[in-house]
Amino acid sequence: MxxxxxxxxxxxxxxxxxxxxxxxxxxxxxxxxxMKDGSRLHGTVVKKENGILEFxxxxxxxxxxxxxxxxxxxxxxxxxxxxxxxQAASNRGSxxxxxxxxxxxxxxxxxxxxxxxxxxxxxxxxxxxxxxxxADAELGMRRKHDRYTLLAEYEKDKDAGTVTDxxxxxxxxxxxxxxxQFYHGGVLLLERDKFADLNLRTRVGPHIGYQFFxxxxxxxxxxxxxxxxxxSFDMAPDDDYWSLGWMxxxxxxxxxxxxxxxxxxxxxLDTGDSSNLTINSWTGFRFPLYMGIxxxxxx
Numbered sequence: 001m002x003x004x005x006x007x008x009x010x011x012x013x014x015x016x017x018x019x020x021x022x023x024x025x026x027x028x029x030x031x032x033x034x035m036k037d038g039s040r041l042h043g044t045v046v047k048k049e050n051g052i053l054e055f056x057x058x059x060x061x062x063x064x065x066x067x068x069x070x071x072x073x074x075x076x077x078x079x080x081x082x083x084x085x086x087q088a089a090s091n092r093g094s095x096x097x098x099x100x101x102x103x104x105x106x107x108x109x110x111x112x113x114x115x116x117x118x119x120x121x122x123x124x125x126x127x128x129x130x131x132x133x134x135a136d137a138e139l140g141m142r143r144k145h146d147r148y149t150l151l152a153e154y155e156k157d158k159d160a161g162t163v164t165d166x167x168x169x170x171x172x173x174x175x176x177x178x179x180x181q182f183y184h185g186g187v188l189l190l191e192r193d194k195f196a197d198l199n200l201r202t203r204v205g206p207h208i209g210y211q212f213f214x215x216x217x218x219x220x221x222x223x224x225x226x227x228x229x230x231x232s233f234d235m236a237p238d239d240d241y242w243s244l245g246w247m248x249x250x251x252x253x254x255x256x257x258x259x260x261x262x263x264x265x266x267x268x269l270d271t272g273d274s275s276n277l278t279i280n281s282w283t284g285f286r287f288p289l290y291m292g293i294x295x296x297x298x299x
Contacts, residue, residue, distance in 0.1 A: 114140040167193040
């Protein structure tokens with residue numbers, strides 16, 4: 001063995017321990033987040049949306065970071081991102097600010113379920129003796145090319161123990177997306193209003209629609225179609241007719257995760273009698289509190 005080879009062997013043996021220590025300290029598989037202030041975090045990217053990056057690591061759990069404060073994001077494994085044109089692509093390295101990490105349903109993988117239940121109870125005693133009860137529930141299913149919505153509402157009012165108002169609605173709506181924004185489908189709406197002499201109103205028919213926005217921050221879609229309407233009354237003569245129906249759904253977080261404005265609007269116009277017009281609208285604010293509990297005010 002030559003003196004040079006002996007020196008090299010001795011040098012390698014001295015370097016072996018530090019190299020092993022560095023390898024042991026480095027995470028086996030993790031994304032690396034480099035901040036503009038020079039700090040670094042190792043963990044896993046959860047998602048990026050509305051300028052907020054959710055990043056999970058072992059000691060702090062899921063933390064929210066302003067994307068504007070991120071210098072670079074390095075992915076240990078190839079990640080799938082959704083471009084602004086909704087085309088999926090596999091990428092490695094830093095993620096541009098215009099490309100959020102998508103949910104699986106956007107890639108045609110799995111189903112996204114959403115739901116909400118609202119209850120409102122009012123009671124007045126004294127000069128007046130009134131009770132009001134309102135409830136509504138919404139269930140949504142979303143896949144890449146399909147969306148199903150089930151909406152139910154119920155209201156019952158009493159004055160001095162006597163029922164003065166009682167009505168309910170049940171909406172079933174299916175949408176099939178032809179593109180990112182255009183969709184068509186069908187709707188079935190059942191409605192009863194005892195004190196308006198309406199035993200049952202049935203609306204059914206196809207529709208076309210356009211999805212302007214769809215995200216946690218803001219949603220807006222409008223659809224319209226020709227609906228067949230059948231009305232059954234207790235006292236008045238029954239009626240049926242064709243109508244032009246439309247629906248508008250809008251919501252937006254004015255303060256992220258804190259204050260949401262929403263508006264829902266449905267309309268029904270008799271094609272043979274323009275004076276026969278039915279409009280329903282709901283406008284209000286939601287205030288997420290804790291563990292899915294939401295306070296709201298509505299007109």
